[in-house]
Amino acid sequence: MASFKTNRRDFLKMAATAGGGLFIGFQWFSCDSPKMKVLSNEEILASAKQFNAFLSITPEGDVVIYSPNPELGQNIKTSFPMVVAEELDADWERVRVVQANLDLDNFERQVTGGSGAMPHSWERLRRAGATAKYLLVSAAADQWDVSYDSLSTEKGQVVHAASGRKINYGELVNAASQLEAPEDVRLKDPKDFKIIGTPVKNVDNKAMFTGQALFGLDFYREGMVHAMIQRPPFGMKVKSFDDSEARNIKGVSDVIQFGENVAVVGTSTWPLMKAKKALNIAYEPISEEESTVNHDRIFRDLLDGDQAEIMRQDGNVDRAFQGAAQIVTSEYQCPFLSHSPMEPMNFFAHVKGDKVELVGPTQTPERARNEAAKLLGIEPENVSVEITRLGGGFGRRLRADFVVEAVELSRILNKPVKVTWSREDDMTGGAYRPAVRYRFQAALDASGNMIGYKLRGAGINAGNTTRQDNFPSGAVDNLLIESVEHKSHVTTNAWRAPITNFLAYAEQSFLDEVAEVAKKDPVKFRLDLLARAKTEPVGEIHYDIDRMKGVIELAAEKSEWGRDSLVKQGFSVYFSHRSYVAQVANVVMENNQPVLKKIIAATDCGIVVNPTGANHQVRGGIVDGMGHAMFGNLTFQNGSPKQKNFDTYRLIRMKEVPEIDVHYIDNGIDPTGLGEPALPPTGGAIANAIYNATGRRLRSQPFIEQKEFSDMEIKMERV
Amino acid sequence: MANFNLKINGRQFQVDVEEDTPLLWVLRDHLGLVGTKYSCGIAQCGACTVHINGEARNSCVTPVSSLESDEVITIEGLSEDGKHPVQQAWEEVDVAQCGYCQAGQIMTAAALLKSNSQPSMAEIEDAMNRNLCRCGTYHKIREAVALAAKK
Ligand code: FES
Ligand code: FES
Numbered sequence: 001m002a003s004f005k006t007n008r009r010d011f012l013k014m015a016a017t018a019g020g021g022l023f024i025g026f027q028w029f030s031c032d033s034p035k036m037k038v039l040s041n042e043e044i045l046a047s048a049k050q051f052n053a054f055l056s057i058t059p060e061g062d063v064v065i066y067s068p069n070p071e072l073g074q075n076i077k078t079s080f081p082m083v084v085a086e087e088l089d090a091d092w093e094r095v096r097v098v099q100a101n102l103d104l105d106n107f108e109r110q111v112t113g114g115s116g117a118m119p120h121s122w123e124r125l126r127r128a129g130a131t132a133k134y135l136l137v138s139a140a141a142d143q144w145d146v147s148y149d150s151l152s153t154e155k156g157q158v159v160h161a162a163s164g165r166k167i168n169y170g171e172l173v174n175a176a177s178q179l180e181a182p183e184d185v186r187l188k189d190p191k192d193f194k195i196i197g198t199p200v201k202n203v204d205n206k207a208m209f210t211g212q213a214l215f216g217l218d219f220y221r222e223g224m225v226h227a228m229i230q231r232p233p234f235g236m237k238v239k240s241f242d243d244s245e246a247r248n249i250k251g252v253s254d255v256i257q258f259g260e261n262v263a264v265v266g267t268s269t270w271p272l273m274k275a276k277k278a279l280n281i282a283y284e285p286i287s288e289e290e291s292t293v294n295h296d297r298i299f300r301d302l303l304d305g306d307q308a309e310i311m312r313q314d315g316n317v318d319r320a321f322q323g324a325a326q327i328v329t330s331e332y333q334c335p336f337l338s339h340s341p342m343e344p345m346n347f348f349a350h351v352k353g354d355k356v357e358l359v360g361p362t363q364t365p366e367r368a369r370n371e372a373a374k375l376l377g378i379e380p381e382n383v384s385v386e387i388t389r390l391g392g393g394f395g396r397r398l399r400a401d402f403v404v405e406a407v408e409l410s411r412i413l414n415k416p417v418k419v420t421w422s423r424e425d426d427m428t429g430g431a432y433r434p435a436v437r438y439r440f441q442a443a444l445d446a447s448g449n450m451i452g453y454k455l456r457g458a459g460i461n462a463g464n465t466t467r468q469d470n471f472p473s474g475a476v477d478n479l480l481i482e483s484v485e486h487k488s489h490v491t492t493n494a495w496r497a498p499i500t501n502f503l504a505y506a507e508q509s510f511l512d513e514v515a516e517v518a519k520k521d522p523v524k525f526r527l528d529l530l531a532r533a534k535t536e537p538v539g540e541i542h543y544d545i546d547r548m549k550g551v552i553e554l555a556a557e558k559s560e561w562g563r564d565s566l567v568k569q570g571f572s573v574y575f576s577h578r579s580y581v582a583q584v585a586n587v588v589m590e591n592n593q594p595v596l597k598k599i600i601a602a603t604d605c606g607i608v609v610n611p612t613g614a615n616h617q618v619r620g621g622i623v624d625g626m627g628h629a630m631f632g633n634l635t636f637q638n639g640s641p642k643q644k645n646f647d648t649y650r651l652i653r654m655k656e657v658p659e660i661d662v663h664y665i666d667n668g669i670d671p672t673g674l675g676e677p678a679l680p681p682t683g684g685a686i687a688n689a690i691y692n693a694t695g696r697r698l699r700s701q702p703f704i705e706q707k708e709f710s711d712m713e714i715k716m717e718r719v
Numbered sequence: 720m721a722n723f724n725l726k727i728n729g730r731q732f733q734v735d736v737e738e739d740t741p742l743l744w745v746l747r748d749h750l751g752l753v754g755t756k757y758s759c760g761i762a763q764c765g766a767c768t769v770h771i772n773g774e775a776r777n778s779c780v781t782p783v784s785s786l787e788s789d790e791v792i793t794i795e796g797l798s799e800d801g802k803h804p805v806q807q808a809w810e811e812v813d814v815a816q817c818g819y820c821q822a823g824q825i826m827t828a829a830a831l832l833k834s835n836s837q838p839s840m841a842e843i844e845d846a847m848n849r850n851l852c853r854c855g856t857y858h859k860i861r862e863a864v865a866l867a868a869k870k
Contacts, residue, residue: 073817073854201813208818209809209825210801211754211794218753226748250720250737268748270740273760342758342766342819342853391756391819392853423759612813616856620816623855646763646851654857655848 041098049177051132053106054084054125061156061170063090066100068107069117070363071204072341072390072397073620074675075613076117078203080125082609086195087129087188090169091156097203102365102385112363112390113398113494115577115673118609122670123187130185132176139175140167190607190668199612204389216361216388217346217420224348224416225253225265227409228272231429232260233639234290235489236283246275255279258408265413269420276422285639290490292335292635295460298486299333299437302458308482311468314539315478317443320452324443328514332440332506333700336460336634336641337433338649339495343391344426349406350416351376356383356407357416361390363397371400372407394624395494399431424644432634433495434462436502440510443478448518450529452478457503459485461492467500469542470575472511475533490636496624497676500576502701505629508572508684509698512691522571522688523556543575547604550665551582554602558663559584567597570689572681578672579605583622583681585689594693596658596686596716599626604665605674618662618678625682627652630714633702656716690714723783727752728796738784743767745783746793754794754822758851765850768823768830769793775830775846794822797829805829808867816854824850828864837868
């Protein structure tokens with residue numbers, strides 16, 4: 001057997017093109033055909049004619065589609081090209097997908113966040129495909145001397161039905177690329193879609209399932225050094241440190257302090273992990289201790305104090321509450337949460353004089369670029385950003401902290417540097433879902449109508465803790481929504497479905513509490529409020545009443561709401577990021593323990609581009625919401641989370657995931673986004689079902705740590 | 720530092736590393752086999768799963784010095800052409816979201832099917848429960864393992 005000496009030189013060859021490095025999106029099947037020579041993307045692009053920023057076609061008929069937005073599992077790298085290919089009438093088997101670098105001249109909004117990519121780009125993508133198709137058809141019309149309208153297209157060909165002639169797009173590209181692109185172009189009627197709405201497979205499957213380098217952590221550049229960083233606890237700074245032990249570890253070439261960070265540098269990762277533990281760093285406080293005990297006190301002060309800002313006010317709540325027959329009051333609370341994508345933070349930076357090359361997993365390449373430029377005092381145009389595949393993001397990679405420190409180290413060391421965060425660094429290094437506490441109050445009249453509604457939200461670095469214009473605003477005569485924030489050293493950031501990831505649970509639980517006092521069925525209670533908002537709206541309405549009603553009715557129907565007395569159900573509905581999702585949780589009592597058996601979801605996200613991708617987002621969002629509601633908890637002491645890895649920070653596992661039924665509203669409206677909206681309703685549906693099964697109300701997360709359930713175990717189980 | 724001879728994916732390699740270096744980092748940093756992923760480093764997530772003598776093991780807690788003539792298979796060596804029944808099932812079911820955990824999931828599933836070619840759903844869940852997927856692809860993983868068992 002041959003013996004291979006370690007040779008890393010050519011692992012992870014990034015395909016280099018004129019435009020910079022690119023990641024390759026493989027077509028699973030095109031690699032399999034024995035007859036077709038598989039060309040590299042460079043070979044293909046070399047002969048291709050570019051029709052627009054998204055699209056090039058070769059004389060052989062291969063279609064290359066650029067995907068500009070970072071891919072972190074939302075399936076954009078597959079679904080964006082599907083939309084372009086649809087309007088082009090491309091043969092999907094001949095489509096190659098290429099991840100674009102940051103390119104502000106050619107693309108807008110190269111961001112993954114806010115469930116906004118598809119809503120933003122839907123029409124642009126369609127136009128990109130349709131414009132190219134128009135040119136190809138025009139070229140065929142010229143060539144055959146027939147009218148444009150006598151031609152049609154199918155699977156990468158222009159067809160002249162009258163004569164039975166067909167011609168491949170490839171044969172038309174040279175002529176077509178000479179023609180002037182039209183200002184306006186006709187788009188398909190959605191009923192004619194052939195690719196959109198079908199379960200097209202993920203374009204990176206082959207690479208992912210055979211272990212090819214795709215992710216930021218896989219990136220390697222000859223001559224680069226590795227670095228890991230010890231960051232300070234929140235509210236602390238470095239007092240002193242002794243790096244002698246760390247420097248003695250073989251494979252460590254440098255220990256560098258920059259700001260409050262101490263970096264260990266070397267040629268591979270493992271020695272750095274050891275060296276980081278061997279750094280004897282003493283810290284001193286710069287503020288009151290960041291601890292869960294102190295945060296608890298702060299929450300009480302904020303909710304009882306008078307600092308809250310009014311976010312929305314309708315009618316006169318004081319009068320409503322004075323005249324109320326009954327008042328319901330309840331508080332809900334959630335802890336800080338870590339994003340914990342499976343791929344920990346990492347980034348590659350190479351500062352070369354006044355230019356910088358960045359490579360890595362970021363949800364916001366433009367921000368990475370701008371912050372790098374700001375740090376170095378150079379023009380943003382001098383920074384290039386290559387976007388790798390992201391091993392999850394959940395909002396954590398919207399920040400650029402992990403980019404900036406790589407840039408800073410590269411400048412100090414004057415070398416290409418890859419900074420890798422250990423799991424412990426990732427979990428203790430900040431930018432969490434903020435901890436929030438809510439106080440709800442409802443005033444009911446003698447016949448059980450909700451005549452007053454108050455919400456005060458208090459958060460730690462949470463910004464506005466409310467969504468003041470969301471339901472039930474607009475359906476209640478007297479309403480007051482307030483928010484108050486405490487500024488802390490604990491860093492926070494958007495976490496999948498920011499704010500609503502917890503607000504929805506709290507609000508939907510509280511509405512059930514009110515419905516019970518009002519002696520109304522929870523579904524009917526919500527529908528009555530919506531009907532009220534429709535006929536006599538109070539103030540401005542910022543949600544679509546009919547779409548919300550649609551998902552409520554679909555979820556009730558599909559879950560057979562209230563029909564089986566042995567199945568205890570919980571309802572929840574929420575509007576976030578332009579889409580609507582209603583969910584029903586089914587809980588059954590077994591040996592006196594509540595067992596979560598099933599979740600039924602009804603979603604209105606407009607046109608479903610890729611049903612597999614959509615199911616992934618709905619199920620994934622529900623699993624995410626369920627797991628974090630059940631288990632997620634970061635508690636602080638001395639400025640650091642006590643939970644530092646997955647042994648103490650519990651994530652949901654396969655055995656804990658019940659059946660999930662997914663249904664969609666088919667209304668033909670343009671896509672409204674789905675990366676986040678399925679998550680918010682989940683916690684409320686589960687809590688409401690558990691209440692109906694046990695009579696015990698879950699008012700804080702994580703559920704498994706609630707005192708009221710110390711004699712009970714909440715189980716989740718596949719049916 | 721010491722020299723270690725390793726048998727990986729049917730080939731012989733020699734690396735010069737500290738003896739406590741986990742196999743994971745030898746694969747990733749020294750051999751360029753980056754398909755095996757790092758996520759927790761403490762045997763909690765399964766992202767780093769490889770086969771050692773046919774069994775699923777967490778390479779993040781397997782010191783290189785503990786391997787002698789052991790046969791290591793990584794995701795890159797699971798099949799020559801990406802056509803292992805588990806890989807095929809993963810493609811057919813279109814399992815991945817971000818994809819970061821999936822190499823580890825595939826390796827765990829392949830080891831399960833090697834020792835138990837017709838696992839029940841409960842056995843599938845028992846085996847796969849050691850692998851975390853932060854994106855929540857668990858339903859698809861169940862489906863894909865069951866499909867692979869039929870191949
Ligand atoms: S990285 Fe080895 S189990 Fe998580
Ligand atoms: S697919 Fe993203 S962690 Fe499993």
